[in-house]
Amino acid sequence: MDVGLAVLDHQLLDREGRRCGNVDDLEIEGGPGETPRVVAILSGPDVWRSRSRWLGALAARIGRGGRVRIPWEEVAEVQSHVRLKRTAAEYGLGRGDDRVRPWIARLPGADR
Amino acid sequence: MKIFKIALGILAAIGGFVDIGDLVFNVAAGAIFGYQLLWVVVVGVVGIIVYSEMCGRVAAVSNKAVFDAVRERVGFRAGLVTLVAAQVVNLMTLAAEVGGVAICLRLLSGLPYRWLILAAIVGLGIVVWVVSFEWIERIFGYGGLCLLVFAVAAVKLHPDWGAVAHGYVPHMDTEDTALYLFFAVGLLGAAMTPYEVYFYSSGGVEEGWKPKDLGLNRANAIIGYSLGGFFSFALMIVGGALFLEQGIQPDFLGSIALGAEVPIGEVGLLLALIGILFAVGGASIDTLFAGAYNLAQFFGWEWGRYRHASGAPRFTLTWMVLLGLALAIVMTGVDPVQLTEYAVIFSVVALPLTYLPILLVANDRAYMGKYVNGRVSNVLGVAYLVVILAVSLTAIPLMIITNVGQG
Numbered sequence: 001m002d003v004g005l006a007v008l009d010h011q012l013l014d015r016e017g018r019r020c021g022n023v024d025d026l027e028i029e030g031g032p033g034e035t036p037r038v039v040a041i042l043s044g045p046d047v048w049r050s051r052s053r054w055l056g057a058l059a060a061r062i063g064r065g066g067r068v069r070i071p072w073e074e075v076a077e078v079q080s081h082v083r084l085k086r087t088a089a090e091y092g093l094g095r096g097d098d099r100v101r102p103w104i105a106r107l108p109g110a111d112r
Numbered sequence: 113m114k115i116f117k118i119a120l121g122i123l124a125a126i127g128g129f130v131d132i133g134d135l136v137f138n139v140a141a142g143a144i145f146g147y148q149l150l151w152v153v154v155v156g157v158v159g160i161i162v163y164s165e166m167c168g169r170v171a172a173v174s175n176k177a178v179f180d181a182v183r184e185r186v187g188f189r190a191g192l193v194t195l196v197a198a199q200v201v202n203l204m205t206l207a208a209e210v211g212g213v214a215i216c217l218r219l220l221s222g223l224p225y226r227w228l229i230l231a232a233i234v235g236l237g238i239v240v241w242v243v244s245f246e247w248i249e250r251i252f253g254y255g256g257l258c259l260l261v262f263a264v265a266a267v268k269l270h271p272d273w274g275a276v277a278h279g280y281v282p283h284m285d286t287e288d289t290a291l292y293l294f295f296a297v298g299l300l301g302a303a304m305t306p307y308e309v310y311f312y313s314s315g316g317v318e319e320g321w322k323p324k325d326l327g328l329n330r331a332n333a334i335i336g337y338s339l340g341g342f343f344s345f346a347l348m349i350v351g352g353a354l355f356l357e358q359g360i361q362p363d364f365l366g367s368i369a370l371g372a373e374v375p376i377g378e379v380g381l382l383l384a385l386i387g388i389l390f391a392v393g394g395a396s397i398d399t400l401f402a403g404a405y406n407l408a409q410f411f412g413w414e415w416g417r418y419r420h421a422s423g424a425p426r427f428t429l430t431w432m433v434l435l436g437l438a439l440a441i442v443m444t445g446v447d448p449v450q451l452t453e454y455a456v457i458f459s460v461v462a463l464p465l466t467y468l469p470i471l472l473v474a475n476d477r478a479y480m481g482k483y484v485n486g487r488v489s490n491v492l493g494v495a496y497l498v499v500i501l502a503v504s505l506t507a508i509p510l511m512i513i514t515n516v517g518q519g
Binding site: 020022043080094109110 | 175189428
């Protein structure tokens with residue numbers, strides 16, 4: 001199976017099932033004649049620049065940059081989502097949600 | 113218990129179907145063309161049933177909502193274009209629905225419009241923040257049932273039932289082909305508004321649907337949207353039997369409510385206004401969440417209306433920002449009915465980009481296993497995609513030719 005095509009643009013879930021970004025790009029190795037293989041998942045706003053020049057760059061700017069490289073060995077399971085072996089925080093994923101959380105949590109009833 | 117669950121789902125589907133777009137386009141189409149365009153409503157209702165069922169099935173089997181599928185199937189670049197288009201249309205729709213809420217409140221209370229816009233926004237924000245989603249669906253679903261008054265009105269107006277029946281057979285009895293086509297496109301767009309599937313599929317994922325819930329999904333889609341279509345028929349018949357006869361062009365939401373007052377009296381007017389209030393209020397909440405779902409799914413954020421607000425921070429922030437933007441748009445004094453017309457026509461343009469990825473995922477055996485599209489779903493799915501594509505290419509030209517239906 002072509003793993004690359006099967007996981008690109010899929011949802012990343014951490015060990016606890018938290019949604020923590022998407023597979024924005026893949027790092028692929030393999031010289032001429034070799035079978036290419038996926039060595040890492042790339043995720044984060046900075047990766048969007050290479051996916052779409054104008055809108056992607058704009059989105060990356062709004063998303064305040066950042067890119068995370070996750071070695072393929074960290075993938076626990078590929079189903080309809082890509083599940084990782086550790087928590088989002090350990091990879092530095094989901095930082096956008098972490099940045100906004102204190103502001104939302106200040107509102108009464110936010111933890112209901 | 114199961115019957116109860118089905119009833120709730122159906123209620124939600126009705127609530128999600130009848131919104132300001134349906135109110136405006138059905139009554140206006142009736143007022144201009146009588147019952148001639150009833151068949152288009154049937155086409156639109158079958159279309160939304162086919163694609164909602166598909167979205168619900170994809171959600172139940174693969175846990176993917178619409179914008180997960182969009183991004184996976186068309187990639188980042190085309191997906192981002194789709195997202196931007198969907199968000200623009202969705203914000204226009206949200207603003208139109210909020211404007212509709214404010215108009216209903218003004219007609220019911222007589223207070224100044226701008227204050228009521230603010231009241232509508234604050235009220236919606238509080239409802240979403242405080243009331244559980246189960247109850248939101250019940251309150252707006254039951255409230256929206258007041259629209260049944262239009263069915264009573266349709267009967268009391270004694271329409272020519274032979275002409276009504278003839279309306280279900282595609283035909284065109286007018287010189288103005290462009291205007292006829294414009295309304296056909298608008299009615300299709302109003303019936304198949306994309307926020308319905310965004311909301312429906314995300315709800316399926318949130319409620320943790322599994323393959324065993326596929327029966328429920330099918331029942332919700334078929335019965336709920338058919339009943340929604342029934343309301344549309346009633347509105348168009350009222351438009352034809354009352355406004356066409358009297359030569360009135362219902363340019364205001366208030367004049368739509370008159371459609372119930374003339375045959376039934378003051379109670380009819382009151383029920384119509386309450387029904388419209390709850391229908392557009394419920395649709396405001398659906399569109400509000402649809403916008404937040406889309407953004408969160410495309411970028412992989414945590415999302416969910418059943419989560420604590422701090423469990424899905426960017427999702428929560430997004431709907432708050434959308435509510436603020438809607439407030440700013442409606443406060444400019446733009447006419448919600450006109451805004452609705454633009455929103456529906458532009459949404460038609462964005463439809464193929466929404467529905468194609470769904471059709472692709474629903475056909476992917478790797479995700480769907482034995483629940484992939486059967487022959488009926490595929491024949492209908494492809495047929496509708498062709499219709500949608502044709503309609504989306506003609507929507508803007510028709511809008512320009514007919515001056516947004518003003519002739």
